[in-house]
Amino acid sequence: MIAGLIFATEAAEDRGEALAATLPFGGMTLIEYQARLLIGCGAAHLMIAVARVTPALLAAVNRIGRRGIAIDVVRSAEEAAAKAHPLASIVVVADSLVTTDQAVRAIAFAQPDTLMVLAEAASPAAVERVDAGHVWAGLAALSATRLKEIAGMPREYDFQSTLLRVVVAGGAAQVQLPAAAKRAGHGVERNAGALASRGNAVLAALANGRTDWPDRFVFTPISRFALPKLAARGVPHWGAPAAAGLLTAGGLVAAWLGSAGAGLVLSLLAIAALSTGSLLSWLRGDDRRALAQERAIAAIAAIAVLATGLAASFVDATATPIVLAVVAVAAAGMTERSGARAGWWWGSPAGYPLILAPFALAGFSWAGLAVIAAYAMITLGAAIETLRLKA
Template sequence: MIAGLIFATEAAEDRGEALAATSPFGGMTLIEYQARLLIGCGAGQLMIAVARVTPALLAAVNRIARRGVAVDVVRSAEEAAAKAHPLASIVVVADSLVTTDQAMRAIAFAQPDTLMVTAEAASPAAVERVDAGHVWAGLAALSATRLKEIAGMPREYDFQSTLLRVVVAGGAAQIQLPAAAKRAGHGVERHAGALASRGNAVLAALANGRTDWPDRFVFTPISRFALPKLAARGLPHWAAPAAAGVLTVAGLAAAWFGSAGAGVFLSLFGIASLSTGSLLSWLRGDDRRALAQEAAIALIAAITVLATGVAASVQDATLTPFVLAAVAVAAAGMGERSGARAAWWWGSPAGYPLILAPFALAGFSWAGLAVIAVYAMVTLGAVVESLRAKA
């Protein structure tokens, strides 16, 4: 069992008495983002270590609790030891730490009594020195036994610092902070302006997690540009799917009235909307809605290809374009259902309309459909060979 221990005691540097943990971050608060990462790693219990409870913190804790995990506010190691499950592996998150999913997973699945460290003492990731060559990077995994050890110490001791010293004295293992986390802005930050900048870096890293070529070269740059702005404005969860639906319907209407090229491009804008919306839903902890939007991308792509095939068949008075569209959709569907790990060049739902678009715009929809049908078949062949190699 994984439990999380998040420290939320320090005040923000530019927000009066407000806690740094409740500073805005990516459309939520920093502590909600930290909790989101822990829940994503399988944490079933979260403990929030505080010195005082503010209304903003209480509201954030209530929102975290709605995600289906037990949340306990603790004021000392003694309270934390009493609340923690005795068999839990406890993931410690330093006060005001901005990190990434990759770094959180690395520490969450490490053995108890492990510290994540960096050799760069001047780095924003450096929280406190642990030995001559390393500083703590703000993440640790420990056993519930360590909390009991600290609980027996005077309450005047700083909880976070004492916990670190006890783990170090116990001969904790060390793992290095991932380089990708450094680039994404991993570090402690209590200034609201700088925190917003760090948040944008983390959001960009989230968008960069998609590696197939349509996302890498087209949709990820769009998401990287739009995501921080949409998150900061608190875009409602229904906005991206609604926009995608309107654009798709408009695209179908355009194809019906003889403008297949415009129809495909409108659908691509809808796919871009869902691509960004799914990342935003993931960031907010709504995995179900994020997965639904990813599935909707495939649905819109299939509808777009089939609608283009129908329009071209009607225009050319032959079934060939529709047959090509059906073959492309069938082959792509089988490839997607295989679950095989995709190579970067394999076809993907968002990629097929992207290839089709210039052909449709030039009035050669049948040629574009032929190209994506061949591409889908080649991808399916690669999928089959990949599965055979693993068998």
């Protein structure tokens, strides 16, 4: 069982009495983002270590609790030890720490009594010195037994620092902070303006997690540009799906009126909206809606290809285009259903209308359909071979 222990005691540097943990971050508060990362790693119980409870913190805790996870506010190591499950592996997140899912997963699945460290003491990721050559990077995994040890110490000791010292004295293992997390802005931040800038770096890293060539070269740059702006403006969860629905409807109307190229362009804009909306939903902790938008991307791609094939068949007075479209969609669907993944060159749902669009704009939809049908069949063949090798 994984549990989380998040520290939320320090005040913001530029917000008066506000806690740094309640500063805005990515369309939510920093502590909600930290909780989101822990829940994503399988944490079933969260403990929030506080010195005082502000209205903003209480509201954030209530929002976290709506996800159906057990959550407790604790004021001391003694309270934390009493609330923690005796067999839990507890993932500690330092006060005001901005990090990534990659770093949290690395520590969440480590053995208890493990510290995440780095060598540069001057780095923003440095929280406290561990030894002569390393500093703590703000993440740790420990057993409930360690909490009981700390609970037996005087209450006036700083909880977070005491925890670190006890774990170090117990001979904790060390893992290095992932380089990708460091590049993405991992570190402690209590200034609202600097936190917003660091949040943009984390959001950009989130968009970079997709590796298929359509995402890498087309949709990820769009998401990297749009995601911070959408998060900062608090765009509602239905915003991206609604925009995608309108764009898809417009694309179908354009194809029906004989402008297949314009229809594909609108469909690609719909896919871009869902691609960004899916990341925004994930960031806000709504995995169900994020997954639904990912699936909608495949549905829109299939509709766009089939609509283009149907329109081309009417124009050319032959069934060849629609047959090619059906072949492409069927092959792509079987590839996705197989669950096999390999090289970046594989076809993906978003890639097929992207390839087809230039042909349709030039008036050669049938040629584009032939290309994507062949591409989908080659990808399906690669998927089959990958599965055979694993069998």
